[in-house]
Amino acid sequence: MNDLIIVGAGPAGLSASIYASRYKLKNVVIGKLIGGTMTLAHKVENIPGFLSIAGLDWAQKVGEQVKNLGVEILGENVGRIEKAATGFKVMTESEKELEGKTLIIATGTERRKLKIPGEKEYLGKGVSYCTTCDAPFFRDKRVALIGGADAAVAGAVHTAEFAQKVFIIYRRDQLRAEPIWLEEWQKTETTDKGKTIYNTNITEILGDGDRVTGVKLDQAYQGKDTLELDGVFIEAGGVPATSLLTPLGVKLTEPGYVQVTELMETNLPGLFAAGDITDKSAVLVQAVTAMAQGAIAAASAYKYLKGEKAPQILGTEENSKKQAT
Amino acid sequence: MMELTDKNFQKEVLEETEIPVFIDLYADWCGPCKMAAPVIEKLAEEYAGKMKFAKLDVDKNPHLAQKYHVMSIPTVIIFQRGEEIKRMTGFPGKEGYQKLIEEILG
Numbered sequence: 461m462n463d464l465i466i467v468g469a470g471p472a473g474l475s476a477s478i479y480a481s482r483y484k485l486k487n488v489v490i491g492k493l494i495g496g497t498m499t500l501a502h503k504v505e506n507i508p509g510f511l512s513i514a515g516l517d518w519a520q521k522v523g524e525q526v527k528n529l530g531v532e533i534l535g536e537n538v539g540r541i542e543k544a545a546t547g548f549k550v551m552t553e554s555e556k557e558l559e560g561k562t563l564i565i566a567t568g569t570e571r572r573k574l575k576i577p578g579e580k581e582y583l584g585k586g587v588s589y590c591t592t593c594d595a596p597f598f599r600d601k602r603v604a605l606i607g608g609a610d611a612a613v614a615g616a617v618h619t620a621e622f623a624q625k626v627f628i629i630y631r632r633d634q635l636r637a638e639p640i641w642l643e644e645w646q647k648t649e650t651t652d653k654g655k656t657i658y659n660t661n662i663t664e665i666l667g668d669g670d671r672v673t674g675v676k677l678d679q680a681y682q683g684k685d686t687l688e689l690d691g692v693f694i695e696a697g698g699v700p701a702t703s704l705l706t707p708l709g710v711k712l713t714e715p716g717y718v719q720v721t722e723l724m725e726t727n728l729p730g731l732f733a734a735g736d737i738t739d740k741s742a743v744l745v746q747a748v749t750a751m752a753q754g755a756i757a758a759a760s761a762y763k764y765l766k767g768e769k770a771p772q773i774l775g776t777e778e779n780s781k782k783q784a785t
Numbered sequence: 786m787m788e789l790t791d792k793n794f795q796k797e798v799l800e801e802t803e804i805p806v807f808i809d810l811y812a813d814w815c816g817p818c819k820m821a822a823p824v825i826e827k828l829a830e831e832y833a834g835k836m837k838f839a840k841l842d843v844d845k846n847p848h849l850a851q852k853y854h855v856m857s858i859p860t861v862i863i864f865q866r867g868e869e870i871k872r873m874t875g876f877p878g879k880e881g882y883q884k885l886i887e888e889i890l891g
Contacts, residue, residue: 492820492876492878492879493817493820493876494820495816499816499817499820500816500817502814514816515816516816516819519816535820535823535824535878535879536878536879536880537878537880553878553880554879554880583857583874583875584855584856584857584860584872584874584875585854585856585857586856587857588856588857589875590815590816590817590857592814592815592816593812593814593815593816593817593818593857593858593859594815594856594857594858596812596814596844597843597850597855597856597857598856670854671854671856691856
């Protein structure tokens, strides 16, 4: 029997495991992608301690840290979570059964699909959700990024290293990425290579059957409602991956995020949530905030199991008071 | 696992008539590919004798990637008697690959 089962192996889940292990809680992590969404970042420069690191390399280091503390990471998806007399029962997709007294759900978000004609048909034939993986296939080609937040703008900068022309097509009138990425993209735009098309949606991905040939726009660009392209990268954000939680009766907010308290508690006793899946992540969707939430969730699991607060270096009375208010 | 190149592709894939060939198309720059690799290594052990497993570095073999219209990785392609019969793009986890394999082996 585990003290704690952590579902999700991204920054929140891994950080929760590190803290739980150091609290001597017997825990296990289940998730098919160690590092989660971070593995898709070609360059990460806002994680303290690293000047510049590929998301995947960072994820591997954190994974090692988790395993080094004696924890197994099961590299697969969870199929079902059930309540049990002593906590929770988790069935993985390969039908492995695990039991835990407490559970942290940190399954993050799934990539948002545009749900437009051509998107599914041309996946792998010019449509991609991973610039790090696929930008090099578009050497000297024309490519568009759909979206306007960090992933889209960072992805556009990366893609411009290979492509001949890179468009960002965004539905709003202003990009909303980190200023440091915006600055990089503006440099690309001053050359003929980069161009942002604002206030525009794509309504269809066009192709010749074998590959993408362009997109249809809902606003004319340079007098035409189609744009010729070889590739389309969709970076339109994520939707919370809560399908495992609905049968349990976990309370979600209107857009579908898990509603948590400051201590990462859900409405079910013993069930905690951390990272991009929570409503609290709306403040700042970053690995560093997800990791903080994971740590808090682990401390809350400790408190739930032991009936007392998790030990902490600055656990003075004054701090406890602060927390109580 | 066998590494495919322009040189051995014909013999190892197209001229393989005994069992289907599962090809993992990858590159060093691709994060999800690195996650997929150990999973596929394991499947290669489990299905030894029933399916041949091989990998193809698309960075080192761009002609083959182009020839088979691969524009996204990780992608796996399964060949049978020299013909492509299945293709999957993205990393679906071990069960995802297993499903694909079982569809062929039954």
